[in-house]
Amino acid sequence: MAFITVYQTAQQNQLLLLKNIFEQNNLRYRILDESSNTNFAIGVRVQVHENDVKRAEGLLRVNGFIQDPAPGTGEVSMSQFWLWFVIAMICLVIAAFLINLWMS
Numbered sequence: 001m002a003f004i005t006v007y008q009t010a011q012q013n014q015l016l017l018l019k020n021i022f023e024q025n026n027l028r029y030r031i032l033d034e035s036s037n038t039n040f041a042i043g044v045r046v047q048v049h050e051n052d053v054k055r056a057e058g059l060l061r062v063n064g065f066i067q068d069p070a071p072g073t074g075e076v077s078m079s080q081f082w083l084w085f086v087i088a089m090i091c092l093v094i095a096a097f098l099i100n101l102w103m104s
Contacts, residue, residue, distance in 0.1 A: 001046035006056045010043035018046055028053045
């Protein structure tokens with residue numbers, strides 16, 4: 001029987017919720033590093049049977065443990081960051097100029 005890691009957490013409340021969710025949905029799961037890691041400083045790994053991976057990932061998404069990235073989002077390059085930064089600064093300078101002009 002092969003088990004695959006679907007989630008890793010260092011928070012005990014998340015672990016308890018996952019156990020409850022997987023038990024209610026009759027998923028075969030196991031928790032690695034739980035007994036040797038009493039304070040969960042480095043986290044524990046939650047694994048499910050290879051046949052239950054799709055259902056487990058769906059349950060994790062539905063319950064807010066993992067999120068799908070929005071389409072078109074990703075890391076912003078430094079050139080894009082500086083471009084938007086300069087545009088924002090220009091807008092601020094124009095707004096300050098207009099406010100100063102209006103107040104006088």
